[in-house]
Amino acid sequence: MSAAMTEYQRVAEVGEIPDPGKMLVDVDGEMVALFHVGGQFFAIDDVCTHDGGPLADGELIDHKIACPRHGAKFDIRTGAALTMPALRATRAHEVKVEDGGVWVRLRAEATAAGPGAHAVAGPAGSVGTAGPVGQATAPQAATPETTPAAAAGLTPDGSSAALCEDSVRELLKAVKDPELFVNIVDLGLIYGVTLTPAADVPGKQQISVDMTMTSPACPAGPQLIGDTKRVLAAHPDVSAVEVRIVMDPPWTPDRMTDAARDQLGIF
Numbered sequence: 001m002s003a004a005m006t007e008y009q010r011v012a013e014v015g016e017i018p019d020p021g022k023m024l025v026d027v028d029g030e031m032v033a034l035f036h037v038g039g040q041f042f043a044i045d046d047v048c049t050h051d052g053g054p055l056a057d058g059e060l061i062d063h064k065i066a067c068p069r070h071g072a073k074f075d076i077r078t079g080a081a082l083t084m085p086a087l088r089a090t091r092a093h094e095v096k097v098e099d100g101g102v103w104v105r106l107r108a109e110a111t112a113a114g115p116g117a118h119a120v121a122g123p124a125g126s127v128g129t130a131g132p133v134g135q136a137t138a139p140q141a142a143t144p145e146t147t148p149a150a151a152a153g154l155t156p157d158g159s160s161a162a163l164c165e166d167s168v169r170e171l172l173k174a175v176k177d178p179e180l181f182v183n184i185v186d187l188g189l190i191y192g193v194t195l196t197p198a199a200d201v202p203g204k205q206q207i208s209v210d211m212t213m214t215s216p217a218c219p220a221g222p223q224l225i226g227d228t229k230r231v232l233a234a235h236p237d238v239s240a241v242e243v244r245i246v247m248d249p250p251w252t253p254d255r256m257t258d259a260a261r262d263q264l265g266i267f
Contacts, residue, residue: 022060034104050067
């Protein structure tokens, strides 16, 4: 039977869940987070849409639940994703109180929108942002760090830019998360940059980058690693590039720069 045709199921007794409080329940074989706040009950999928984290294990404040893994917040009333790194809503389900019990009926799909403003793909070579009602604004022009010269580590006049940690970080701004359309430096994914003179190639440098991911199972990981190596290896003074993935300390949204927050509509 599809979720759209399920009937209400009694999943808990009213007195089982304190106010405020939460519990994990099984509805037709699906795990649902059930909440009791302000005398009302709400139910959403027990799944963070960022990386599948268990929302029922998170911190509940008013009508917001925070994923325990990376802090993405969801509205328990609508399932809307309220903060990064989540972009998509999780399903919110129908709830009623009857005969001293709490009853839940599954919805087929998520119905709430994601964050009030977030990056969306625009035409090729551009990036747009979604406004509060989800209407895309005019695409923005490509930023200087994404130009071919910048990606190759060259100054506008075509000469080679001197290599140092700061210049490497500037080069890495050409690498953007394919889902968020924000560069990996402003996202706070770069934990460290080390430059070492190449023993076998005089005048060139070996670069080691300590990079993290927004989650251990980030699907964009291989692409970000490959793009990082490609961008740095294009610099004429680089002989080799190593990317080391570091998951400790775990990434959290507070590692983002103000520029990234502005681009994603997080205030």
